[in-house]
Amino acid sequence: MESCFCSTVLAILFVYFFSISNAANSKLFREYIGAESESIKLTDVPINSKVEFHFILAFAMDYTNGNSPSPSNGKFNIFWEFNHLGPGEIASIKHGHSNVKVAVSLGGDTVGDGKAFFAPNSIDSWVKNSVSSLTNMIKEYNLDGIDIDYEHFHSDPSTFAECIGQLIMSLKKSGAISFASIAPFDDEEVQSHYLALWKKYGHVIDYVNFQFYAYDKISVSQFVSYFKKQASNYAGGQILASFISGGGGGLKPDDGFFEACSELKGEGILGGIFIWCADESTKLGFEYEKSSQDFLASA
Template sequence: MSPKPIFREYIIGSKDVPPIEGFAVEIINKRIPQFHFILAFASDDYVEDGSGKKQGKGNFRANWNVTKFSAKSIRELKADYEGVKVVISLGGRGTDFPFNPKDKEIWIDNAKKSLNEIISVLYKFHHETVIDGIDINYEHIESSEDDFAYCIGKVIDYLQTTISGLVVSIAPSDPVLSHYKQLFKANPNRIHWVNYQYYDQKVPSTHEFVNLHKTLIDTFGVDKLLAGFSTDPNDKGNISLEIFVEGVLQLIASGSLAGIFVSDAQSSRLIEPPLYVEKKAQEILTGSH
């Protein structure tokens, strides 16, 4: 198992907040064994069916600024900070980016090609990729649990076979939890981390937060399950920072938490003090809070 604790930070190409100019290196705590920046999102290309529903073709493209987050900049980042990895997240937030393949087999073939193009060509530096992993992050899924597990599983299998050492994470949330459970059940050894989005549901107390996490451990395992907090104003009100902090302190004390992730860097720069949540989370993980 990979070293713990782990901290992960989403960098989302959102149109709602000013774009981030580069990696937020000021939040990297060198006492964290693994620090992951997650570039979001590589999103599907869609067509509409007769009823106006979006159907995916499997042709992924990067929605972040590939000039600001280039292969060269990632190589330099990793050279300066030991333990830092860079991951790309597939999917997107909300109903604008559903998982709903128009044709399963065509979607799988296109996804393999387009994602390999991003990882192994767009992000190649001196004959090797600088991307360390992928993150599956669909918040809206139209297909069945079996189809989701089948399609995503085929893509994971191909990319891990093609690209040596590729780390894979999934990002379940309450509305689509059954889909991610099916995916995990079918690929338990291929999935390294589980970024659970606590901010996508109402969590009114520390007690409920801790109990929910322990219930999720039964499915995903204590060594892979990470707790997530969002600084996006659109997620405000579902779980407070006070409940989240108290909950993770209790989980760490009982040996029930492998790490924390925060979404996202752009929104965190707008709060006061900027990037407070990221720094606080890492202090908690290293016992220096």
């Protein structure tokens, strides 16, 4: 019994320090794309060959895709602007850049004129439908991973945890995806659902795209404090720093974002950077994408 206990403790410590090391050495850059523009192209976004680059298509939703979308119990459809974000474009960008992977984000804030709810009929039926529909989508679009960005819920935290956890495990077991991420923010209902998921299935979640831009405008010290708070909430996870390129809250690059990242990097807890979103960055000439990747590449 004592030997078993010691082995368990050593395993936990190994996972902890391995996660910290991964975060400290991370050159991971991620960007959402496709939620707001019909003209955005993957090739519009500058890609630094010295970083690991993830495009995240926003969004796929388990809603009917028509004039009046309604929940479809795990049967996912494409809701990103796919005019220039189709299978051919994805294959081309991945062929031209060996450091690029592409994921799809599930959920999002709104659908049509209303909120996009997580609304399963049952755990079993939702998981069955979602595994089937997403496996087909992943194969067709040559995707590498999924991101979970549900923000509104018609379910309790336990049901959300089981549905999403079982989905990720099934897709990983079949080899359909190689990574999964979650995108929570500091809201009581949102956190209750994602922390329930993390508590039981955190071991199969690779990245935490925490939406630090959902805070009101904050200072460098506040950003660092909030980052450490969420690193504690999602203990052992690879937490990414984030900002929104087109306005809103959080901490902007021009207001000290990279100063905060340097501090986090020095403490060995910066898991990478992600931006919402490429669609909005077109107006800025992708200035922040370049500076974010330069920062990661030189770190």
